[in-house]
Amino acid sequence: MHHIFRRATAVRIVAAATALPLALTLALAGTTHADPGAPPERQLADSVKAPNIKRHLQELQNIANANGGTRASGTPGFDKSSDYVAGQLRGAGYQVTVQKFDFPFFREKSTAAMSQVSPDAKTYKPTTPGSSEVGDFATLTYSGSGNVQATVQAVDLTLPPTPEPSSTSGCEAQDFAGFTAGNIALLQRGTCPFADKARNAQNAGAVGVIIFNEGQPGRTDAFAGTLGGPGFNIPVVGASFAVGQDLASPANTVVKLKTDTESTTRTTNNIVAETKRGNADKVVMAGAHLDSVLAGPGINDNGSGTAGLLEVALQFAKVPPKNKVRFAWWGAEELGLLGSEHYVASLSEADRSKIALYGNYDMIASPNYAYMIYDGSAGPAGSVEIEKNLARYFDFLKIPHVPTALDGRSDYGPFMAVGIPSGGLFTGAEGIKTPEEQQMFGGEAGKAYDACYHSACDTINNINDKALTVNTGAIAYSTATFAFSDNPPSRTPVAKTAPQQRGKADSHRGGLAL
Structure with missing residues (x-):
């Protein structure tokens, strides 16, 4: 389910009976x-x-x-x-209608790996697909494959974080004006879709992207969001705030990052019957x-x-x-x-x-x-x-x-x-x-x-x-x-707007933006 549970402000409580009817x-x-x-x-x-x-x-x-x-x-x-x-x-x-359509398929063929080579030797724990345990980082859906070792370069970070989510790290191409091609881009979650951040980094010559959580309460864990579709040929991962701080503080930090993914187009279907x-x-x-x-x-x-x-x-x-x-x-x-x-x-x-x-x-x-x-x-x-x-x-x-x-x-x-x-x-x-x-x-x-x-x-x-x-x-x-109603609810036409990305935008499983 692409769903984040958000409890409504006013919780309606109905008394439970002592016995079921x-x-x-x-x-x-x-x-x-x-x-x-x-x-x-x-x-x-x-x-x-x-x-x-x-x-x-x-x-x-x-x-x-x-x-x-x-x-x-x-x-x-x-x-x-x-x-x-x-x-x-x-x-x-x-009479059943099987409505076929093409869609962007993604899977991790093997578990990702990330470690700090210098100034300290340190191995970070991946969030393993299929496990409910959250690690230090996770591969973003539609990440490319790669096995790279390079210097980490921070891009427009907000540290310490502000009380409210506000980071624009990597959201604009100009954020990468001083970026050194061949480095791994260290970005911060917030404000724009993960895909925008990763695409700007890839276009600037980054060989990998680490997007770490922003740092406010509830926004500290590693996350496995989505880049929305294929088109990325470098590793892109979502890391915890602690990992981001760790990588941002020393100069000339070198990281080894490996992802092994498949991102293709496949066919699936809906089933409709009335x-x-x-x-x-x-x-x-x-x-x-x-x-x-x-x-x-x-x-x-x-x-x-x-x-x-x-x-x-x-x-x-x-x-x-x-x-x-x-x-x-x-x-x-x-x-x-x-x-x-x-x-x-x-x-x-x-x-x-x-x-x-x-x-x-x-x-x-x-x-x-x-x-x-x-x-x-x-x-x-x-x-x-x-x-x-x-x-x-x-x-x-x-x-x-x-x-x-x-x-x-x-x-x-x-x-x-x-x-x-x-x-x-x-x-x-x-x-x-x-x-x-x-x-x-x-x-x-x-x-x-x-x-x-x-x-x-x-x-x-x-x-x-x-x-x-x-x-x-x-x-x-x-x-x-x-x-069986004579007057069921009916549709209210709405003005046409630009298509919006949807998905599980914010949970420990990540999402499209913010």
Whole structure:
């Protein structure tokens, strides 16, 4: 998931019941049967069965096991995952569209290395792909390959750091006016995209780039951000503030830097299926990204959303909604929302206007979960209705929930950008659970919601079954509510602007800028 968890300022707390309602208790046991007298949205939610969702997850795990431990876009594991989802949908009677697109693929072929040769001999620890442990530095996505030893040259650093992020180090070509070609550029995080810094350094003749964190609280660790795409032929790494200080202080510091990467163009796809019936001028969309990171099988991120949405779609095949329901599974989300970006960009203005809303389901079963609903107040008009509808489901079950920022960091971002009401669910990634959330949801305060986030240990054992089933019921409830509504939210056209880079901009996994 390309998402940074940012807790909303005002946390809404709903008291938890001492016991779960019967419908949910049965759902968790996988034996619920829909009440024929209930509204359609309740019937769809009650039709969700835990064993069926887990069956989909186990199949995704089996696919990863048979394909190098990953389901990342551009790999056989993703292709087999796509075949599985598409096959299930076709078997349920859907006409499935497999939308192919090219994307910039990246992987580290071997672990990077960085050491100080002089004035002191010192080895820095890399952040190993697939590990949740943060080292002293990490290779930036789309870094070039290289094995260089050269003098480090600082470029326009702000040391000591200011109270607020403000460094413009390397953002302008003129920053390199006095740069010596053949040196390694030492830059500071902040203000502009990493790609701008690295490109300016490469154009100035740098043989390597070290971008260190800026130094404010929360901006000290090494980070593995992205350069946005291929085009770099020198090593580029993100280092901790401590490493940056270490390399900046003495004159004539010599560093050895090695990266071993592959940066190419590959083909992947989205999967789109919609109900045969329903008003085609009022399309209710729900989506989840299908790909994992290269480092692991991605069973929580985002096998959980994939499996939950698939089971909802299979149940929807049995009912005739008033409005068309369109389900989507996105490719290449982990490299910057590329699948959903491609899909939205491929739509005509007329087709965009027919999408009433979009619900996004990314990481819905984190082991140390919190039930989070995207805060619609930050989205296009109509987004608050999605939030309130999901909240009603949790309130009905007397399950607490909190808001989380609707900030464009997952596949709802491209929909928001064109004015489509957006919302969805999330149970947390690398963020830390608070004591208040522990009281509300159980689990462990002071620990990550998902300690295996973007790691090899994100397996079938990294799933909370209760959260998976509750959230899948919520997906069914919300989707059905709007599918049977006479007046679902509708898109508000927005002025055309220049394309914006999106991705996980700030977390320990890094991002595009700042």
